[in-house]
Amino acid sequence: MEPPMHKLLVAPVLLTLLSGCVSSRIEQSRDSATGIETGEAIVLLGRASYNEKQTEDSFTECIADALRQGDNPIRMIQQNQFMDDLYPWFEPRTAPTSAEELGKLFTQPGVRARIDSANVRYLAWIDGDTVTIDSGGSMSCTISTFGGGCFGMSYWEEDASYEAAIWDLKTMTSTGQISADANGTSYLAGLVIPIPILARPGNAACKGLANQLREFIVGES
Amino acid sequence: MRFRVLFKQSLPVLALSLFLQSCTTSVVVEGTVPTPLVSTIPARMGVYYSDEFKYFKYEEVIRDSGGWSIDLGQQNLSFFQNLTASMFAGIQEVHEPPLTAEEMQNLDGVFIPSIEKYGFLTPSISGLKFFSASIEYRVAMYDKVGNKIGDWNIVGYGKSEGGMFSSDDAINEATVLAIRDGGARIAIELIDQPAVQAWLQSIEGSITPPADTADAAERIESVENSESLESVDGAPDA
Numbered sequence: 001m002e003p004p005m006h007k008l009l010v011a012p013v014l015l016t017l018l019s020g021c022v023s024s025r026i027e028q029s030r031d032s033a034t035g036i037e038t039g040e041a042i043v044l045l046g047r048a049s050y051n052e053k054q055t056e057d058s059f060t061e062c063i064a065d066a067l068r069q070g071d072n073p074i075r076m077i078q079q080n081q082f083m084d085d086l087y088p089w090f091e092p093r094t095a096p097t098s099a100e101e102l103g104k105l106f107t108q109p110g111v112r113a114r115i116d117s118a119n120v121r122y123l124a125w126i127d128g129d130t131v132t133i134d135s136g137g138s139m140s141c142t143i144s145t146f147g148g149g150c151f152g153m154s155y156w157e158e159d160a161s162y163e164a165a166i167w168d169l170k171t172m173t174s175t176g177q178i179s180a181d182a183n184g185t186s187y188l189a190g191l192v193i194p195i196p197i198l199a200r201p202g203n204a205a206c207k208g209l210a211n212q213l214r215e216f217i218v219g220e221s
Numbered sequence: 222m223r224f225r226v227l228f229k230q231s232l233p234v235l236a237l238s239l240f241l242q243s244c245t246t247s248v249v250v251e252g253t254v255p256t257p258l259v260s261t262i263p264a265r266m267g268v269y270y271s272d273e274f275k276y277f278k279y280e281e282v283i284r285d286s287g288g289w290s291i292d293l294g295q296q297n298l299s300f301f302q303n304l305t306a307s308m309f310a311g312i313q314e315v316h317e318p319p320l321t322a323e324e325m326q327n328l329d330g331v332f333i334p335s336i337e338k339y340g341f342l343t344p345s346i347s348g349l350k351f352f353s354a355s356i357e358y359r360v361a362m363y364d365k366v367g368n369k370i371g372d373w374n375i376v377g378y379g380k381s382e383g384g385m386f387s388s389d390d391a392i393n394e395a396t397v398l399a400i401r402d403g404g405a406r407i408a409i410e411l412i413d414q415p416a417v418q419a420w421l422q423s424i425e426g427s428i429t430p431p432a433d434t435a436d437a438a439e440r441i442e443s444v445e446n447s448e449s450l451e452s453v454d455g456a457p458d459a
Contacts, residue, residue: 087257087405089258093402114258
């Protein structure tokens with residue numbers, strides 16, 4: 001026996017009600033025309049530096065998953081596989097920092113052949129992170145022999161700011177940049193049971209960046 | 222009766238040792254071993270791995286997160302075996318120098334990597350949201366007759382996001398990345414060192430130094446002409 005329709009709707013409605021608001025902005029600048037042929041692939045690499053910031057692996061995986069699916073699925077090369085295949089040229093301290101350095105890199109033995117054999121057309125560097133910029137409120141939880149509960153409210157505001165720099169490995173040029181900024185405040189309300197109202201700016205930035213990246217690569221040739 | 226008394230007396234000791242053991246996080250470092258795509262140094266080298274290098278284990282007790290036992294010996298050894306096989310035209314593992322003239326007959330020199338320091342930071346110590354690890358390697362090279370070509374210190378860094386319940390995975394990943402980072406610098410920059418270039422010219426006759434030799438020489442912290450190294454007891458005997 002199938003569950004009634006209204007029961008099936010409860011979960012998405014509840015999730016929508018419990019989702020906090022997120023505002024996001026996507027911007028793009030194009031340096032040259034793009035296009036991708038059947039069989040050609042893209043690799044996304046998270047920029048890592050040795051300071052307190054680093055693009056989260058989960059963010060690049062989120063974009064890669066989004067690009068693999070949808071109406072115009074794009075063949076993606078796994079970041080770890082690409083870095084292993086081209087070791088030591090795409091490690092945090094050895095990776096090229098601009099598309100101009102690709103020419104020199106491709107003179108290294110085996111590098112050009114390895115990229116050609118994997119049919120990698122575009123390389124997108126993902127740089128940025130999600131940070132908590134504000135938080136406040138208070139909530140306390142108690143438990144006793146007569147029961148327990150949580151009372152109060154706390155909140156935290158997160159800002160997700162990412163940029164994708166897209167390089168064409170065939171022409172060894174930079175084709176453009178896409179930036180995504182998303183901001184949202186999450187709440188945790190304690191009304192006997194704690195009720196989370198979560199904003200997910202990282203997720204919004206991922207979806208926005210992935211959609212724009214797909215349009216950027218496929219849309220104009 | 223005597224056995225029962227003995228058993229009762231040993232129980233607290235057993236419980237205490239089990240408790241202490243449960244507070245130690247043991248990590249056996251595992252990861253991929255990529256093959257470097259680099260220019261081969263045209264020389265046949267003997268490579269000596271000390272037992273300390275092969276079985277390197279780091280232990281530390283941190284007040285907030287308990288004891289840590291990090292075993293990176295096998296991963297490090299596999300990584301360097303693969304690295305040296307790609308870097309040199311030919312390699313052969315050798316015993317601790319000095320080597321006899323007969324043993325050096327088919328070799329142009331000896332390459333000796335060692336670990337000077339290993340360290341790691343947890344988010345509770347660094348205040349960042351990453352686990353990080355660093356390894357300081359020292360690589361020494363000797364020519365066929367046992368003269369030191371040079372020795373260099375290379376520091377590899379790695380960091381990894383870590384959840385509250387996956388600190389061992391995060392330390393593993395940060396350590397693997399630190400090994401990769403150190404290895405990348407050795408693979409790319411060693412061939413550009415002026416001392417290595419001079420030695421290659423002496424054995425090969427001609428090898429064109431790359432244009433950015435000076436830059437590369439600056440990037441690797443050279444300890445050439447320093448006092449004899451504690452980690453290298455002797456040079457190969459000719």
